[in-house]
Amino acid sequence: xxxxxxxxxxxxxxVQVFKDHGIEVDYLPDVGKDKARLHEIIGEYDGLAIRxxxxxxxxxxxxxxxxxxxxxAGIGVDNVDIPAAxxxxxxxxxxxxxxxxxxxxxxxxxxxxxxxxxxxxxxxTRASKWEKSRFMGVEVTNKVLGLIGCGNIGSIVADRAQGxxxxxxxxxxxxxxxxxxxxxxxxxxxxxxxxxxDFISLHTPLIDATRNxxxxxxxxxxxxxxxxINCARGGLIDEEALKAALESGKVKGAALDVYAEEPAKxxxxxxxxxxxxxxxxxxxxxxxxxxxxxxxxxxxxxxxNSGEITNALNFPSISAEEAPRxxxxxxxxxxxxxxxxxxxxxxxxxxxxxxxxxxxxMNTKPMSAAALTGLLRPLLGxxxxxxxxxxxxxxxxxxxxxxxxxxxxxxxxIRLTIxxxxxxxxxxxxIFSNGETRLIQVKGINMDASLSENMLYITNEDKPxxxxxxxxxxxxxxxxxxxxxxxxxxxxxxxxxLLNIDSELSAEQLARVxxxxxxxxxxxxxxxxxxx
Numbered sequence: 001x002x003x004x005x006x007x008x009x010x011x012x013x014x015v016q017v018f019k020d021h022g023i024e025v026d027y028l029p030d031v032g033k034d035k036a037r038l039h040e041i042i043g044e045y046d047g048l049a050i051r052x053x054x055x056x057x058x059x060x061x062x063x064x065x066x067x068x069x070x071x072x073a074g075i076g077v078d079n080v081d082i083p084a085a086x087x088x089x090x091x092x093x094x095x096x097x098x099x100x101x102x103x104x105x106x107x108x109x110x111x112x113x114x115x116x117x118x119x120x121x122x123x124x125t126r127a128s129k130w131e132k133s134r135f136m137g138v139e140v141t142n143k144v145l146g147l148i149g150c151g152n153i154g155s156i157v158a159d160r161a162q163g164x165x166x167x168x169x170x171x172x173x174x175x176x177x178x179x180x181x182x183x184x185x186x187x188x189x190x191x192x193x194x195x196x197x198d199f200i201s202l203h204t205p206l207i208d209a210t211r212n213x214x215x216x217x218x219x220x221x222x223x224x225x226x227x228x229i230n231c232a233r234g235g236l237i238d239e240e241a242l243k244a245a246l247e248s249g250k251v252k253g254a255a256l257d258v259y260a261e262e263p264a265k266x267x268x269x270x271x272x273x274x275x276x277x278x279x280x281x282x283x284x285x286x287x288x289x290x291x292x293x294x295x296x297x298x299x300x301x302x303x304x305n306s307g308e309i310t311n312a313l314n315f316p317s318i319s320a321e322e323a324p325r326x327x328x329x330x331x332x333x334x335x336x337x338x339x340x341x342x343x344x345x346x347x348x349x350x351x352x353x354x355x356x357x358x359x360x361x362m363n364t365k366p367m368s369a370a371a372l373t374g375l376l377r378p379l380l381g382x383x384x385x386x387x388x389x390x391x392x393x394x395x396x397x398x399x400x401x402x403x404x405x406x407x408x409x410x411x412x413x414i415r416l417t418i419x420x421x422x423x424x425x426x427x428x429x430x431i432f433s434n435g436e437t438r439l440i441q442v443k444g445i446n447m448d449a450s451l452s453e454n455m456l457y458i459t460n461e462d463k464p465x466x467x468x469x470x471x472x473x474x475x476x477x478x479x480x481x482x483x484x485x486x487x488x489x490x491x492x493x494x495x496x497x498l499l500n501i502d503s504e505l506s507a508e509q510l511a512r513v514x515x516x517x518x519x520x521x522x523x524x525x526x527x528x529x530x531x532x
C-alpha cells in the first residue's frame with residue numbers, strides 16, 4: 001500500500017481523500033518546520049503533501065529513498081528543489097488553478113476599498129474623528145479598469161468588474177482578438193492602457209519581461225489621479241517609483257497584497273497614507289484552501305495508484321514504456337517552442353505542430369504539450385506540460401497537430417509554426433540516430449545548427465562584409481563564438497545568423513549588435529541545460 005506524509009496543515013477532507021483511495025497517510029502538520037525530523041522519516045514515504053512551510057531541499061530529496069511524488073497545495077514551489085527532485089525521478093506537482101476565484105475577488109475588494117478609502121475611514125471613525133469631508137471617494141461605474149495580464153485570474157476580474165459597470169481594457173500578448181471579444185474586454189498596447197486607465201490591476205507572472213513593468217517611466221504615462229491594485233506578484237511594481245508617484249499626486253492611491261520582499265516588514269510604502277496593504281491574502285479563503293488541499297490529495301493519489309500525472313512541473317504525461325523513445329523528442333519540442341517563444345512579441349493567434357516520419361507514430365500529446373510549454377513560458381512564467389494546453393485555450397490560441405509519413409530526407413521531423421497578429425514564423429528540428437538535437441529550419445530558411453545554453457539570433461541583409469563586421473564586434477565585446485551557423489532565403493535577401501556563444505549577452509552588448517550595419521533583428525536566446 002502506498003504511503004503519504006502530510007507535513008503541513010491540510011484539511012481533514014483532503015486527508016480523507018487519501019484514505020478513500022486506499023493510501024496510507026500520516027498527518028504530521030508540524031514536521032515540515034522540523035528539518036531534522038523530516039530528514040529522519042522521509043525515507044518511509046512514497047508521497048509528500050505540502051504547503052509552503054515544508055522545505056524540500058536537496059538534502060531531503062537525497063534521503064527520500066522511496067519518494068515518487070511531491071504535491072504542493074497551491075501554485076508556488078519555491079520551497080521545492082525541483083532539479084534535485086527531477087534528477088531522482090520524483091514528480092513535483094502543484095495546483096495552479098485552485099486560488100483563481102479567491103485572488104480575483106481580493107483584487108475587486110481592494111479596488112472598491114481604494115475607491116472609497118475604507119480602511120482610512122474606518123480608522124478615523126474608530127478614533128472618534130467623524131471626518132466625512134476628508135474621505136470623498138469615487139464611483140467605479142463607468143470608470144476604465146486596465147488589466148495587465150488577462151489569463152485565468154485576469155479574466156475573472158474582468159467579469160466581476162463588468163458587473164460593476166466598469167469599462168475593461170487589457171494588455172496581454174497572448175490574448176487574441178477573438179478571446180478579447182468573448183471576454184468583453186478591449187485589447188490594447190501597454191502605453192495606451194497606461195494613458196487611459198482610471199484603475200490598473202496586475203495579473204501577470206513575474207518574469208524578466210514583467211519585472212518592474214510599472215516603473216518611473218510607466219507612471220509618467222498614466223493619467224493624473226489613477227489608482228493601482230496588485231494581487232499578482234511582488235516585483236511587478238518599482239516600489240520606490242510608486243512611492244514618488246503617490247507623493248506627487250500622479251497616482252491617487254494603491255492597494256497591494258504582494259511586495260518585492262516578503263514577509264514585508266520594512267517597506268517604503270507603509271508610511272504613505274493613501275496606500276492599502278494586506279499580507280499576501282490573495283489565496284486566503286476557507287474555500288480556496290480547501291480546494292487546493294483536496295486537489296493535491298486527488299493528484300497524488302491518482303499518480304501513486306495509476307501513474308496518472310496532473311499539473312506536473314517537471315515531467316510530461318508519459319508512460320514507462322514510452323519514455324526511452326519519447327523523451328528526446330519531448331525535449332526537442334520544448335526547445336522549438338522556447339525558440340519561437342523567445343522571439344515572439346505580439347499576440348499569438350494560432351500554433352501548428354507537425355510530426356513527420358517515425359515520430360508521427362509516437363504519442364504526440366506530450367510532445368505537443370512540451371512545445372506549448374516552451375512557447376508560453378517566456379511570457380507567462382509558471383507553465384508546465386499539463387497547464388500549457390489549458391492556458392492556450394484560455395487565450396483563444398488555435399492549436400493544430402498534423403502527423404504524416406516521412407516525405408523528406410529526415411527520418412524524424414518536428415516543425416512548429418506560430419501565427420501572430422503580425423506575422424507567421426516556423427522552426428523545425430530533428431533527432432539524429434546518435435541522439436543529437438539539430439535545428440534544421442528557421443523561418444523557412446534551411447540551417448544545420450545545434451542548441452546551446454547561450455545563443456545569439458540575428459536576421460540581417462545578405463550583403464558582403466556582414467560576417468566580418470559581426471565577428472569583429474563580438475571580438476571587441478569579448479564574446480567567444482563556439483559555432484557560427486548561417487542561412488538565407490535567396491542571394492541578397494533575408495539571411496539568418498545563429499551563433500552558439502560561451503556567455504549570455506548583456507543588454508548593452510545586445511544593443512551594440514542590433515545597431516550593427518545590416519542587422520534587422522538581434523535577440524539573445526537561452527536554453528538552460530543544453531551544451532555542445
